[in-house]
Amino acid sequence: MQQKSRWYIRVFVGISGWISSLFVLFLFAMIFKGAFFNSSVMFMLGILLVFGAYLMFLSADGDFIEQVSLANAFAGEALMSVAIFNMPIKENVSFLIISIIFAILMLVIPYYIHRFLSAIAMSISFFLFLKDSAYTEVIFGLFGILVFVLLLFRDRFKNTNMLEAILYGLLSSFIFINYADYKQEIIQNHMLIEFALGGVVCYLEDTC
């Protein structure tokens, strides 16, 4: 299991992993041209890639292996998401399934950056699932408060690293959601408070 490094090194590893995953996706798209029109094959390919990445994460002993597994995991998740969208189901159900998948992967794959990014993906897909509901702003407002309280008390929990990665991801996604949804006037009132809370957490952590 990897040791926690400085945040900017983690950002660098995350972005380069993302770029590599784009190339992996491209490669798969070109090799398996036919498979990309078939949702179930694409989904299976995604599961295989993520499972491979999971095995590599477990035995990850070097930075190169870490990069490869991160790229594979991102590529696999992208394939699975596209496959779910291509399935003949309602759009908001697709978002719910994607959100559940990311929640499972976030808990299972033992890697800080992966947990952080999966938490963002999970939260955004869950928001898109709830988007038409009347309670969206209430639910996300309460989530925001819960995330903030948990962040402050995270060192009281057993797996601090895991909790921290997930909570930072959720907090970032809330800010992103507020920005993206600004024009539709949903939950924008929480924006200032969340920004302030996020800033204060950063300030306390001395990570900014």
Next chain:
Amino acid sequence: MSLQHTSPPLSAWREFFEKMLLILTGLSFIASVSFFIAYNWNELGRFFKFILVEGLMLISIGVSVYTKNIWVSRISLFVASFLVGIFMALFGQVYQTQADSWELFFYWALLILPWVFVSRFIASWLLWVGLIETAIILYEPHSFMFFRGLNLFWKLFLFNTLFLLVWEYISKKLDIKYAFVVHKLLLSFSSFSITVLLLSHEVFIYTFVWVIWLIFIYYIYRLLSMDIYALSVMSLSIVVGIDILFFRIFNATSFDNFIFIVLMLGMLTLFLGGYLSKWLKRLAKEEDSYATKE
């Protein structure tokens, strides 16, 4: 604290909430002044508007000078810095000066600079950098030959790199190490803009400038001093830049086997990313062990 698995004591909580409430009060005050003037624009006379903003500015400065609480002083000065901008915008609206929009932000930044130095407050520095960056983005020179027709990223790169050099110089002369966030922002803007420029038409010129910039960053932040943030930014620029350049070279030569290009680029990114992250982690470890010995 997280290593010891303990939570902050009660006094730290009180201090934290005091600071947070003060910051929120300052921000709400600024918002209320600007909205009050905007909503009552037709009802208020111009002299009343000027007296209101100038009066509040004087009160903020007075509070900042006479209070014994350092945080109240800093936030009052921050509010006063913001009120300068509101005052300048108000002046521009009342007298219709027809000035370019970049001038407002540039002169605002220039006027509040002494207060920013005095306040020793990160939020003030963030405001200052934000104003300068906005001025650069809006700057459309008409007469200054060298800057005529420059694209946005080239403009951002030139100014941010120049500011970075100046910042490095003055931060050593003056005691402003606490405003490390300015240095990080300038570095990030500079790196982002030169890397984006590699996508433009004049690729040879920008590649040359990019290589010089990489050497410069390595020399300053690895050989002369040690700054792992700067080296991380440089590493990211290397990975993205090399990908862009390779892609452009192979695309230009209309290489038939596209699968081979993607495979090669994927491998290159993985190896480079892996190697550079290993290098950065090693440097961080070295720095940590050095700090422990100290």
